[in-house]
Amino acid sequence: MATLTHQNPEPIDSEDEPLLGSPVQAVQRDGTNIYHNLVTGTATVAQAGIWVLAAVVWSGVFSDQLSFFSAHPLLNVSALLLQVQASLILQPTTTATPKHKHLGTRIHYIIQAISVAAFIAAFIVIEVNKGDHPHLVSPHGIMGLISYIAILCQALVGVTQYFFPRQILGSVDAGKRIYKYHRWFGYGLMILELATVAAATQTTYNLTTLHIQLWAVLVAAVLVIAGVGARIRKHKLGL
Numbered sequence: 001m002a003t004l005t006h007q008n009p010e011p012i013d014s015e016d017e018p019l020l021g022s023p024v025q026a027v028q029r030d031g032t033n034i035y036h037n038l039v040t041g042t043a044t045v046a047q048a049g050i051w052v053l054a055a056v057v058w059s060g061v062f063s064d065q066l067s068f069f070s071a072h073p074l075l076n077v078s079a080l081l082l083q084v085q086a087s088l089i090l091q092p093t094t095t096a097t098p099k100h101k102h103l104g105t106r107i108h109y110i111i112q113a114i115s116v117a118a119f120i121a122a123f124i125v126i127e128v129n130k131g132d133h134p135h136l137v138s139p140h141g142i143m144g145l146i147s148y149i150a151i152l153c154q155a156l157v158g159v160t161q162y163f164f165p166r167q168i169l170g171s172v173d174a175g176k177r178i179y180k181y182h183r184w185f186g187y188g189l190m191i192l193e194l195a196t197v198a199a200a201t202q203t204t205y206n207l208t209t210l211h212i213q214l215w216a217v218l219v220a221a222v223l224v225i226a227g228v229g230a231r232i233r234k235h236k237l238g239l
């Protein structure tokens with residue numbers, strides 16, 4: 001069913017309806033700047049959540065004396081902040097406006113590349129910092145390792161489906177058929193990463209030194225999940 005609105009006389013197909021809110025805010029219109037996608041609809045809720053999360057972690061780290069370890073939480077939460085921006089910018093683009101889709105995808109993979117580099121750097125920092133101490137001793141550590149592996153897999157799939165679909169998958173269409181799984185996995189990964197940050201608050205080092213509060217991380221995480229989740233358009237997930 002098509003929807004007409006005052007602001008946008010063009011009809012919007014029901015398959016563009018987001019899980020929550022109005023389709024107008026979930027679809028980028030021709031003529032609007034792509035950076036508006038970062039704040040349209042429930043993106044503001046997601047932005048509030050991710051900036052609060054970054055502020056909570058950064059202030060926790062800076063409230064103590066900085067050390068080599070400090071780079072681990074700082075880089076991780078910055079990488080997560082970038083990932084949220086990369087999702088928000090692409091969500092409202094549609095194939096109906098290829099120039100948006102193209103530009104959105106470009107910004108998406110550039111931001112994601114920086115984010116992956118920050119995650120890898122954060123992983124190297126924690127491994128070097130641990131030295132001879134026992135590894136993977138906490139739920140946070142185990143969830144973190146799973147997150148890093150999943151982030152790399154997700155990045156590899158993204159690069160394959162978009163840049164090398166013919167060479168690796170046999171055709172451009174085969175690449176496009178993977179898009180919906182890339183989206184499912186991406187949203188799942190975001191939840192896992194937020195849960196990993198929540199678990200980080202229960203590590204001995206945080207409980208004794210940084211004092212980043214679990215409740216603050218959980219409130220921020222709920223805002224991110226609600227804000228990003230409400231903008232998901234069902235058909236993009238193959239629903």
Ligand code: HEM
Nearest residue numbers: 073076135136138140141144145147193196200203205206
């Ligand atoms: C998505 C974000 C994060 C990921 C993927 C992640 C990943 C990891 C991994 C894999 C380890 C274990 C290293 C090993 O045992 O060899 C670890 C340890 C640690 N991380 Fe994170 N981390 C993240 C965010 C944070 C944040 C925000 C903090 C802030 C408190 C933090 C604090 C710690 C601490 C204190 C350790 C050492 C204790 C332990 O091994 O459990 N991490 N992290």
